[in-house]
Every structure is written in C-alpha cells, then in structure tokens.
Amino acid sequence: MIDTEVLIVGSGLAGLGAALHLARRGRTVHVLERSPGPGGAWRENTYPGCECDIHPALYSYSFTRLAGWSSGRAEQHDIFRHCRYLAEEVRRIARLTYDTEVTSCRWDDTDARWHVRTRPGALHRARFLILATGALNVPRIPRIPGSFTGPVLHTAHWNHDLDLHGARVGVIGTGASAAQLVPALVDHGSRVTVFQRTPAWVLPRPRTGLPLPYRARRTIEYWRNETLVPALTGSKRRRTALEARALRHLHTQIPDPDLRLALTPSYRIGCKRIVFSDTFYPALGHPTTTLVTSPITELAADTVRTADGRQHEIDLLVHATGFHVSAALMHLPIHGRNGAGLQEIWARDGAAAHLGTTVAGLPNAFVLGGPNTGVGHTSVLFMLESQFRYIAAALDETERTGADALVVREQAQHRFTAFVHRESAASTWTRGGCRSWYLDREGLNRSLWPGPTWRYRLRTRTFDSRNYTPIRSAVHACGDVDQVEGASRSGA
Missing domain, CATH: 3.50.50.60 (FAD/NAD(P)-binding domain)
Known part of the structure; x- marks a missing residue:
C-alpha cells in the first residue's frame, strides 16, 4: 500500500x-x-x-x-x-x-x-x-469496407521511418491536424489526395505585430480570442461578420472557383472546431494536391474508391480524423x-x-x-x-x-x-x-x-x-x- x-x-x-x-x-x-x-x-x-x-x-x-x-x-x-x-x-x-x-x-x-x-x-x-x-x-478511425495493403497511420501514431518524398499519400479529414499535416506533406514533395467529408471554416492566424513583453502579449492574445465568443453564442451580426472574414480568407488564398466552392462550408461557423491556418488553403491548391469530396466507399490493395466511381491510387493512407x-x-x-x-x-x-x-x-x-x-x-x-x-x-x-x-x-x-x-x-x-x-x-x-x-x-x-x-x-x-x-x- x-x-x-x-x-x-x-x-x-x-x-x-x-x-x-x-x-x-x-x-x-x-x-x-x-x-x-x-x-x-x-x-x-x-x-x-x-x-x-x-x-x-x-x-x-x-x-x-x-x-x-x-x-x-x-x-x-x-x-x-x-x-x-x-x-x-x-x-x-x-x-x-x-x-x-x-x-x-x-x-x-x-x-x-x-x-x-x-x-x-x-x-x-x-x-x-x-x-x-x-x-x-x-484515436478515432472510421470503419471503411475493404483492406488497404500499404502503411495505414493515424496522425497520433506517426511512423517517421517512412520516406514521404514522391509518395502518394491519402489523407482522410480536413480538421485541425489535417490543416497542419497537408502543407508539411506538400513541402516534403509528396503527392497528396485529401478526402473531405465536411469542409472546415478556416481563419487566418493572427499576426503577432510589434514585439511586446510576455505578459502584455498574453493579455492581448487572450482578449483577441475572446472577441470570437459572441459569434459562437448567439449574436447573428457577429457570426455573419466572422463568416465573412473566413470567406475573404478563402477567396484570397484559393483562386480556383470550383475548388473554392468545394471548400465553402454550408454550416454555421463554430459548429465544428474552427481551424486557424495560413498554409492549409495554399497546400490544397498546390498542383500536387487533389481534393476529393465524394464519400469513400471502399479500400482496396493500393486504392481508395469513392461513391462517384473513381479509384484513387495511393502508397500511404493517413487518418487525420481526430479522437x-x-x-x-x-x-x-x-x-x-x-x-x-x-x-x-x-x-x-x-x-x-x-x-x-x-x-x-x-x-x-x-x-x-x-x-x-x-x-x-x-x-x-x-x-x-x-x-x-x-x-x-x-x-x-x-x-x-x-x-x-x-x-x-x-x-x-x-x-x-x-x-x-x-x-x-x-x-x-x-x-x-x-x-x-x-x-x-x-x-x-x-x-x-x-x-x-x-x-x-x-x-x-x-x-x-x-x-x-x-x-x-x-x-x-x-x-x-x-x-x-x-x-x-x-x-x-
């Protein structure tokens, strides 16, 4: 004892x-x-x-x-x-x-x-x-029929021995972890296919501005974040303004109108976790990245099949699906x-x-x-x-x-x-x-x-x-x- x-x-x-x-x-x-x-x-x-x-x-x-x-x-x-x-x-x-x-x-x-x-x-x-x-x-891992023979990871259990350069990587999810992972994969030279169920509301990361003492910066960041609360708790005017800010961020970073439409949420901002990123949208618009919005129906040996009948060949499958x-x-x-x-x-x-x-x-x-x-x-x-x-x-x-x-x-x-x-x-x-x-x-x-x-x-x-x-x-x-x-x- x-x-x-x-x-x-x-x-x-x-x-x-x-x-x-x-x-x-x-x-x-x-x-x-x-x-x-x-x-x-x-x-x-x-x-x-x-x-x-x-x-x-x-x-x-x-x-x-x-x-x-x-x-x-x-x-x-x-x-x-x-x-x-x-x-x-x-x-x-x-x-x-x-x-x-x-x-x-x-x-x-x-x-x-x-x-x-x-x-x-x-x-x-x-x-x-x-x-x-x-x-x-x-980790939350979705149940998908079929079996993929290549490496399958969750973002919480990463294998750093894998060579990502030139690899065809499939990423399931577009939440906070995907918003960080996808830009890094693009930087590593991977060819990335992102499987999106629901687009995220994305806000730009706040700029730090002038250098300030730690306590002053902490205070500023605290109250800056608290300004988001009314938009989440019932103020229609503040919610509309926040959604407009997020949409401006989307339009600024995604020039392709079709991709922009696919990334536009149809639900109220804050319903799901808001993503703060300046690099996610550019990574999704990169020539080596493909966004798939059709639901996944089956996994095969080296393929992810979607409801639109397409087959997406990949070498590595990553679940960026949260917990x-x-x-x-x-x-x-x-x-x-x-x-x-x-x-x-x-x-x-x-x-x-x-x-x-x-x-x-x-x-x-x-x-x-x-x-x-x-x-x-x-x-x-x-x-x-x-x-x-x-x-x-x-x-x-x-x-x-x-x-x-x-x-x-x-x-x-x-x-x-x-x-x-x-x-x-x-x-x-x-x-x-x-x-x-x-x-x-x-x-x-x-x-x-x-x-x-x-x-x-x-x-x-x-x-x-x-x-x-x-x-x-x-x-x-x-x-x-x-x-x-x-x-x-x-x-x-």
Whole structure:
C-alpha cells in the first residue's frame, strides 16, 4: 500500500500543471503516468507540421512560459520540451512515476480514501484523486469496407521511418491536424489526395505585430480570442461578420472557383472546431494536391474508391480524423460511494460534473478537462488553471471543516448542467442542425463552456461549500461514538 495525499492520474499538461500548483501550496502529490515519459498528447502526436494554433503566450500557464511566444508559433517539439521541463519541476517537489497504468479507482467509505490499482500490481491509497487522463488520446478511425495493403497511420501514431518524398499519400479529414499535416506533406514533395467529408471554416492566424513583453502579449492574445465568443453564442451580426472574414480568407488564398466552392462550408461557423491556418488553403491548391469530396466507399490493395466511381491510387493512407473525446476516462473503472460507477452514470445520464470538475457520488475526486470545460476559440490551459485554483480551494475547505471528504450535491450538479444547456440553446453548436463531437447523442452540449472563459474563472474563483456534503470516515465516526460513550460513563 502506497499512501499519498493527492494522487494525479496523467502527466500531460493538465496533470503536470495541477501537480505544480498543489505541490507549491504544500500538498503531498504523486503523479502516475502510463507512458515512459510526460507530455500526453504532445508526446504522442509527432506528425509532420504538428503544432498548436493558439499563440504560445496563451498556450501556457500564468506560472510558466512556453518557448516560441515571441514568434507566435509553438511547434510540437517546443511544447513537448516544455512538458519535460514541467516534469522536472514536478520531480523536485513531488513524486512522478512513469510506466504505471492505472487500472481502477475505488472509493472506500471505511477509511475515506481512494484505493487505486495499477498495472504493475501496486495499490495506492490517496485522500484526494485528480483525473488528468486527457481527451485527445484515443484515436478515432472510421470503419471503411475493404483492406488497404500499404502503411495505414493515424496522425497520433506517426511512423517517421517512412520516406514521404514522391509518395502518394491519402489523407482522410480536413480538421485541425489535417490543416497542419497537408502543407508539411506538400513541402516534403509528396503527392497528396485529401478526402473531405465536411469542409472546415478556416481563419487566418493572427499576426503577432510589434514585439511586446510576455505578459502584455498574453493579455492581448487572450482578449483577441475572446472577441470570437459572441459569434459562437448567439449574436447573428457577429457570426455573419466572422463568416465573412473566413470567406475573404478563402477567396484570397484559393483562386480556383470550383475548388473554392468545394471548400465553402454550408454550416454555421463554430459548429465544428474552427481551424486557424495560413498554409492549409495554399497546400490544397498546390498542383500536387487533389481534393476529393465524394464519400469513400471502399479500400482496396493500393486504392481508395469513392461513391462517384473513381479509384484513387495511393502508397500511404493517413487518418487525420481526430479522437474519441474523453474515451480514456470512460474506459477507466472509477467507482464512488455505494459502488456507483462513473462510466455507468455517464452512459445513462450523459457526462456531467459540477463546474466540469466534481461529480456527485465521487468524494474528494476532481476531473481536469471535464464536461463543459472545453473551448473552441482559445486556450484550454486557461480553463485548466481555473480548475487548479478551485481544486486547491476545495482541499483547503475540506481541512477547514474537519471533514474527511467533501462530495458535491446532486442538486448543485443538476443546476450547473441546466445552466450550461440553457446558455447553449442559442449557440452555433446546437442550432441549425449542427452535428459535431461537441454534442452527445441527444444533441446536448457536453463538451464546451458556453461563454467567455473569464466567466468560468469567476465561477471557480471561490469554493462554495453549500454545494457540498461533508463526509466522515467510518473509523472516525466510531471513534466519536466511543468518545461520547466514554464521557457518559465518566459522568455517571
């Protein structure tokens, strides 16, 4: 049995950030990571052109500084190096264990602790549990009839031994990863066939402008991104203006009217993730690139067949098709009070958490990047840092009250979920027949925060204990009874 105060599952940017924030506040922290090193998605995604399309001054925590902020670009190797730096900082003040896969988490009312089992067979016991498993680590691969005999990759599992020069590469998808991969493939001299199901709305990347100190640049980038929110949450005028801006970008970079038509979205901007790129459209218009809009019907030995009857010969097939969001958490057995399983609850009622962080029935447990903490317009690290502060306040409140644990009340969780659905009702994500991974099977927004991120920061700035129920362990409860009975006998 390995005891600790705070156990964090995952050492991506979320887990590392939480570990640093809490350890610096005097908490005893242990981080478990299934991979041989830190980084999460930024460790696994190494495809050509991989980078973050959010300005690096903002794609960092207020207590760290990501390299590349002065140039306005953060490539994968920069972010991964930053993750390793954060991991070293964590190791100085906390414990970080690699090659340790968590297989189950179970709450025990007897000792008011989380009992966490790992693949090596060790049993960890923790007072507080933080789930930082991430949402972008289970690749989504479409089911297509037939079999392709050449190399088949997902962008998250790239093979750098492949020679791309002159290779005929088929890329399925036109989202954020494809927008980075396709220009890199063209630069490598590949002949690229892009299979598009739905065109993306593409905005130009903001120019960094004059050189500014880090804090000033971070502030400017934050508020520049927040100006996109009204267009996504109900303002028709702002949405129309944003779509016009994206269409100007398309018309400027794609002179071919037929290609331009094929790349023009028919849905509202923001319904699916907006792509920020200055190189995607030129790569699609390059002489060595072919855009295919007819649906894929079958794979053959070295061919992709489409519904229009055409056969597209390729040497390499790449799925740039994204991820099953939060699937990693759904596959991790987590059982709270009375044996209630998080997977069963979310499968039945839909993914929900109070402030996207605490779940009814799971005492002293916190989900980083939980339901409705995602963002489609800015840096998710701003939301994560808000969660760090909220979790730290929750830990302080638990000790202040003298309770062994706090568990969020179902009513509080329901109120928050109702608020999210109410605020999402007029948004671009839920109106006009929009379908995306933001919504669940019932068309409800379970992923995104429905408003400016500063409002989330305000809601998580203080910890309201009225939304929580204190819990005493069975051991302490028996001790209290013994003390009362002893006092009674003494008084008699």
